[in-house]
Amino acid sequence: MDPVNDPPTMSIIGQVVTDEDAPKLNIPVTISDLETSSDRLTISVTSENPTLVPLQNIAITEKLATRYLSITPAADQNGDTQIRLEVSDPEGLTALQTFLFQVNSVNDRPTAVGQTHHIRINVPLNDQLEAYDIDGDNLIYDISAHPEIGTITLVNTSTGEFIYQPFIEKYGQDAFQFVVSDGDKTSLDATVEIIIQDNIPPEITLKGLNPDYILQGDLFYDFGYTAFDNADGNLNDRVETIGSVDTDIVGTYHITYRVKDFSGNVAQKIREVSVLHSYGQLQGIVENIPTIADPVKDIAVQLLDPVSEHLLRETSLDKTGRFSFVYLPYQTYILHLDISDHNNVPPVYLPKTVDQLFLFQSNNQEIHVSIPELTEMKESYKLTVSLDGDYKDYDNYEYRIIDYRSGQTVLKGSGNSPQFTERLEADMSYRLLILADCYSPFEYENDHGDPYIEIKQDKEVKARLTDDTGFHLDDVQVDVSHTLFDTDNHKGFHLWFVRKKL
CATH class of the missing domain: 2.60.40.2190 (Immunoglobulin-like)
Structure with missing residues (x-):
């Protein structure tokens, strides 16, 4: 009588239960065959719900009569799936079984998301913190670590709206941390980085007159400059000077002083130098000076450019109400008087300005200007x-x-x-x-x-x-x-x- 090949057999696996994100290890299944040793039997597995249990998340030991399955659910997934096992011998006969694999839902910890913000110096930031919860729970935000060169205010704990206010004139990197809670679990700390950009350009101060005037053929001397930055300090050695003055040729020349701080902010000043055939002295007198305790201190006398109204020269009165400007080019000016009470606190009268347009055209020319009645503070x-x-x-x-x-x-x-x-x-x-x-x-x-x-x-x-x-x-x-x-x-x-x- 010819032998008959019998199909393999396997032990029954009942329902398997685990929690979300928790693998189930070493599930035993015993396989056998009357005609074939266990090491020659093959076992395969499939998952009806690969979203819950991807095939690559199932591992099976080999060769022994008792094999062991390890099943890992996909991250943050829960639900049921049927796991199908098939054992086959070398002749192609098989044994099949399916069992229920159940993954229970578990509340996940919410996730707080870090951020990076760039802001201007002295300007507050109004924004919203970021977080998510895989379970879709309502979240509550809380600050877990405060910044060092600013303040943080959580405007709305439900939406994460916040206001970061940098301290005045502070710049550089700052940070604070926050967490979120779903009422059961709290996230890990997330960091919000604040980069306060120094966007204030340096200050260049020109020494000497600007504009400056020189007679044709005389030697021009550049009195130089100072350059200072709120963040980087003294920048004198970074100043670039562009331009020159040819005192043999009458005309107007410009010397540009340009500096860049370490944050890339650029500042520049221009010195205007006029080479002239001649220049003169202007004499002036202020008339009708009101009753002022100290006119010399309270009345500033300035010459302004008639087009740009930029300050050209400045002087003060003597005790007789007179003033003068020397080495002055012949052209049109605005004579500007700035009258303010510097002797009384509070001031007795309102500040006042007086402007008078005139043409300076001869040496020792005299100009007269009157001050109108001042208004008392009361x-x-x-x-x-x-x-x-x-x-x-x-x-x-x-x-x-x-x-x-x-x-x-x-x-x-x-x-x-x-x-x-x-x-x-x-x-x-x-x-x-x-x-x-x-x-x-x-x-x-x-x-x-x-x-x-x-x-x-x-x-x-x-x-x-x-x-x-x-x-x-x-x-x-x-x-x-x-x-x-x-x-x-x-x-x-x-x-x-x-x-x-x-």
Whole structure:
């Protein structure tokens, strides 16, 4: 009688249960065959749900009669799948079985995600922390470590909204850490790195006169410069000088001083040197000086360029009210008087400026200028201007306050904070102009479209600036012209601000 090949057999595996992310190791299954030794039997396995249990996550030992299965569920997966085992002998006869593999759901620890932010010096960061939970639970955020050169405020613990405020003038790298919780488990710490960029350019200060004047044929001496950076300190040795002066040839020369700090911020100053055939001395006297405790201290005398209004020369009065400028080129100037009470706290009178355009054309020419009546502080009110819109703290700006009736500039000032205050004569109307790099020029109008501010009491107004990257203070001059409206007899003049490229 011919022998009959019998199929192999295997032991039964019952339901297997494990937890999410927990492998089940060494599940035994015994295989045998009457005609074939166990080391010649082969065993294969499949998973009906490869998302839960990928095939590569199932391992089987070889050759022994008792084989061992190790099954690892995919990360963060739970549910059921059927595992199918098949044993075959060399003749192709098989034995089959399936068993249920069950993975129980387990609450996973949420994950906090680190971030990196770049911000400008002195500018706060308002953003949102990042985290996720595979189980979709609601999360609660908490700060676990605070920064060193700034403060962190968690605005909303449910959304992770935060405000980081760097300390004033601090720059470099800072960081804080946070965690999230789903109410059961808490994440590991995540780090938020803050890189505070030093975007403040260095300051170059020119020694000597600027502009400078020299007679044809004389020796020109460059008095030099100093260069200082808020972050890097003294940068004198990094200054590049471009340009020269030929004193044999009459003309205007420019020497450029340029420096770059270690953060890449660039600054430059230009010295203007005029080689002249001749120059002279200007004599001046200030008349009608009001009752001022110390006119020598309270009255500054300046010469301004008539186009750019940049400061050219500065001096002070003597006790008789006289002043002089020597080695002065023959040209047109603005004589500018800046009158402020430096002797009393609080001041007795309002600051005042006086401008007079004149042509200097002869040696020892004399100019006379009068000071109008000063306004006592008690006859004034405060004007407070708040900048908003696109304006960013610490951006520099200039402002002018102009008499609405005469068109004369009453006050000029500058600032880099979102608010400034000036005192103005009572019962008057004024125009307000604000100019700043990378912002559109601002001319005040009230809610009714009136282009003036009436000062009858302390007043607060808002100036809404808008971004304009193409506008730069150095590229413009401001002409204040005025036209009398037929219907504006009560208020006087209507002012126009005309911006012209130089």
